[in-house]
Amino acid sequence: MHSHNELLHNEILSPFTLPNGTQLKNRILMAPMTTCTGYFDGSVTNELVDYYHERAGSIGTVIVECGFIDDRGLAFPGAIGIDHDNKIEGLAKIAEAIQSKGSKAILQIYHGGRMVEPELIGGRTPVGPSAVAAPREGAATPVALTSEEVDDMVTKFGEGVRRAIKAGFDGVEIHGANTYLIQQFFSPNSNQRDDKWGGSRENRARFPLAVLEITQKMVRQYADPSFIIGYRFSPEELEVPGIRFDDTMYLLEQLAELGLHYLHFSMGYTLRPSIVDKHDPIPLIQKYTAMRSEKLAQIPMVGVGGIVNKSDAETAIEHGYDLVAVGKACIAYPDWTDRIARGETLELFIDSTQREALTIPEPLWRFSLVDAMLRDLSSMPTGKFKNGVFQEKIQDETHELMLNVSLEIDRIADIELEAADNLDVTFTTSFEETRTRILDANTPHVDAVSGATTQSEAVKKAVTKAMAKSCKAMALEEGGSLEPPCYDVVVIGSGGTGLAAAIQASDRDTSVLLVEKMPTIGGNTIKASVGMNAAGTRFQKLKGIHDCKEKFYQESLKGGQGTNNPELLRSFVNNAPEAIEWLADRGIELNDITITGGMSTDRTHRPADRSAVGGFLISGLQRNITQRDIDVMLDTDVLEILMENGAVSGLRVKNDENEELTIRAKSVVMATGGFSANQEMVVKYRPDLKGFVTTNHKGATGTGIALLERIGAGTVDMGEIQIHPTVEQTTSYLISEAIRGGGAILVNQKGERFFNELETRDKVSAAIINLPEHYSYIIFDEQVRRNNKAADEYIGKGFVVSADSPRVLADKLGLDMHAFLATLERYNLFVEKQHDEDFGRTTALRHPIHEGPFYAIRIAPGVHHTMGGVTINADTEVLDVYGNVIPGVFAAGEVAGGLHGRNRIGGNAVADIIVFGTMAGRHAANWAKQ
Structure with missing residues (x-):
C-alpha cells in the first residue's frame, strides 16, 4: 500500500494533460516574476536568457515574466516587450533556452494601463479605460482610451500573441491580474465608461473576452493545436466599488465558455481567504471549487504563493488546485524541483555572496523581492561565544536605546530592550518581530520587518556587534592575542579607484583590506553618469569608429589648456583600452559608445542599456570584491599613516565603535577622491566659488590629501577646480x-x-x-x-x-x-x-x-571635480615636496593631481580611476611582495 503522502508526491511530479491534449511533464510551473533585466527598449539581454536556462529542466513549465504589448504598457523599469517584430529574435532565445532543457515555455503578455508611471514612458501620460487615477499615493491620472483605441489595443494583444508564436513559445498567459489594463476594464473602480466597453458587468467583461478571442484567432492562424492558452486573474479588489468574488466567478465562467487551457489564481498565498470579508476564514480556492460549473471544472487551476517545500505544494493540490506555480523559491533554488524530489526541506533565503552562482541578474538582485531574501553570511562572526550579556546601542532616526544580548557558547539565548521613556508602540512591535526572527534562526541575518526596515537593520547590526565582541573575548580567554592585523595592501577609499585597486592587488595574490569612512561602498563614482573615455578599443572597432591614441592625447591636452602632466597623460591614454578590457574580463562590459564636450569622436564607453555608468560600475566592482573575500571596514576613519625607517608600516584608524586600532600594512593605496564637498577647502584655493553647490557626495572632503601631506607629500594644481x-x-x-x-x-x-x-x-x-x-x-x-x-x-x-x-x-x-x-x-x-x-x-x-x-x-x-591633488609619478607612487618617491605609498583617482591640467574632459575621470586604480593596485602588490 502507498501512503497518502507518497501518492501526493507522485501526483506532483507525474505528468499532467491539459484540455487541448498537451502534456506537461509534471504539475509544477515557475511563476512569472519580473526581473527588471531587459534593455532600455524592452529587448532581451543575455543575462535574462541565462537566468531562465538555469531554472528550466526538471520543472515542468516555465512561465516567462510579462512582455508589454505596447510602448505605453511597461509597468516597471527593465521590463521586456513584445510590442514589435524586432523583439522576436531575443524572445526566441529565452524560449529555446527553456525548451533545450526539456521544459515548456509560456510567455505572459500584458499592458500596465493606469499602473504605468509616467517616468517609465518618457514622461507621457499613461492610458486606461477611464480617466481615473489608481488609489495610491502620487498615481498619475490616465488618459481614457477612445473606443477606436480600445479596438487597437485588442489588436495589439493579438499581435503580441503572434510574436510569441513566432518566437517559438509553447503558449501564452493572458495577464488579467495585478490591477493591470485587462483587470482595469473588468473593474467598476477603474472602468467608468458608458460605451459598450463599460457600465454593466457584462460590458466590463467584453475586453478580457475580446483579448481571449483574438488570442484564439492567432493560435488558429499561426500555431498548432498543442499551443497553450492560460489566463491569470486577481480574485478580488479592496476598492469600493471593486471586483468581488462573485464578479470573478461570472468572468471565469464566460472565459470557460470561450475555451482555454488553464486559469491562474494570482495571490500572495495559495490558501488565502477573502481580503474583502475579513471575518470569513474559508480559503478562496475552496469557495471556487464549490461554486464552479461543470464546464469551468474542466479547466485546470494553477495555485501560487508561499510554495517553498513539497508539503506546501501537496497542501495546495489537496485544497483543489491542479497545478502549482513556484515563485521566490525558484529564484533562491534554480534546481527547486530536483531538491523536493530528493525530499530536501528548504528555507527561503539567499546567501548574499551567491548572486553569480545562482545566475540571478544584477537588476533582479537589487529588486525588493530578492533583497528581502538576502542574508549576509560573509559577515557572520565566526568562532565560539563567551557566555554572558553583551550590551549594545541601537540607533534609528528617533531613538538611542540599549540592547542586552545574552549569548551562550553556540547560540543567541535572548535579546532584551532596556526600559526607556516614550518608547513608541511601532518600535516595540517591530522590535518584537525582529527579536523572534533572530532567536528562531539563531542568526541576526534575517528578513527586515516590512515597513520598519531601518529599525530592523539597527537591531540586527547591534546583535552582530555583540556577537563579534563576545567572539573576541572568547578568543582572548583561550590564549589568542589581539595583535594588530597585518595586510600586504591597505586601500583607503571605496569609490571606483579603491575597488579597482583592491581587486587588482588581490588578483596578484596579496592580502587586501579596504577601508571606507562612509557607511556604504561607492564613493563619488556612484554618481558618475556619462561613461569612460578610451581610444582604439575593440568596441569602437566593432562599431566602425576610427580613433587613435594620439588624437585622444592631443584633445585631452587641449582640454587641459596644455598644462597636463605629459608623463601621466601619455600613460593614461596608452592604458585606457586595456582598462576597458580589464573591466570586461571581470564581467563589467562598457560596449555602447557616445561623445562628450571637447572630443572630436565617439569614445565615451557606457553600459549597453545606456544607463548611468556609476551605479553599473560600482555594482560590478563590488561583486568582484565579494567574490575575492576582500576584507572591508566601513564607517572607519583613517587618523594617520604610520611610517618606519622612511617607508610605510601601517595605519591608525577609528572604527564605528570609536575604538582606535592599529593596522599593519606593507603598502597603502590612497583612493579617497577629491575635495569638492569641502566648501572651506574649495574657497581657500578658489574664493570665487563661494556659495556654489557641488555635485559630489558628502564624503568628498579631501581627507586623503591631508593625510598624505602629513607624511610629506607634495601637491599640484590645487586651484584648478x-x-x-x-x-x-x-x-x-x-x-x-x-x-x-x-x-x-x-x-x-x-x-x-x-x-x-x-x-x-x-x-x-x-x-x-x-x-x-x-x-x-x-x-x-x-x-x-x-x-x-x-x-x-x-x-x-x-x-x-x-x-x-x-x-x-x-x-x-x-x-x-x-x-x-x-x-x-x-x-x-x-x-x-x-x-x-x-x-x-x-x-x-x-x-x-x-x-x-x-x-x-x-x-x-x-x-564638480578638483583637478589638483597630491603629486604622483606614472607608476602612481606618491612623491614628496622635493619630487622623491615616498616608499610603499601609492595614490590614484581624484586624490592625485596633474593628469587633467586646468580642465577635465567629461568621461576622462572614469578612465582615470580604472587606469590608475588598477595600476596602483598592481604596484602596491609588487611592493608588498618585495
Missing part, C-alpha cells in the same frame, strides 16, 4: 553630458541658444554664468530621452518640465515662444546641413529636435 555647467540647483543633481552628447541644446531665458553646447566644461560654465539670469535650460526631445536612460531618472526625480509641443513648453518655462520656435527651427536646419553656423558646434548634431514630448531642465554650474 572644475565646475560642471549642467547641475540642477535644488537637488545638486548633475545632468549628464550624455544628454547634450545625445543631441540636446542649451537655451537662455529668451529662448535662444547662446554657446556651443559641446565646448569644454569650463567654457560652457563661463557662458552660463555670463547670462544675466546666470542659469539656462537643457532642451531635448523624445529621441534623446529614448537613447539616454539617465533622462528617465531625471524625469523620475521630478525636475524635468515636459510638454507635447514646443509652444506649450515655452509657455511653461516663460520663454518668448516665437524666439524659441525660431531657435529650434534654426538648430534643426543646422542638423540637416551638419553645420552649426551660429556657434560652430561640430559634434552630436544627431537628430532634429522635433519628436514630442519635449523636455527641459533648468540648470546652472556647480563644483
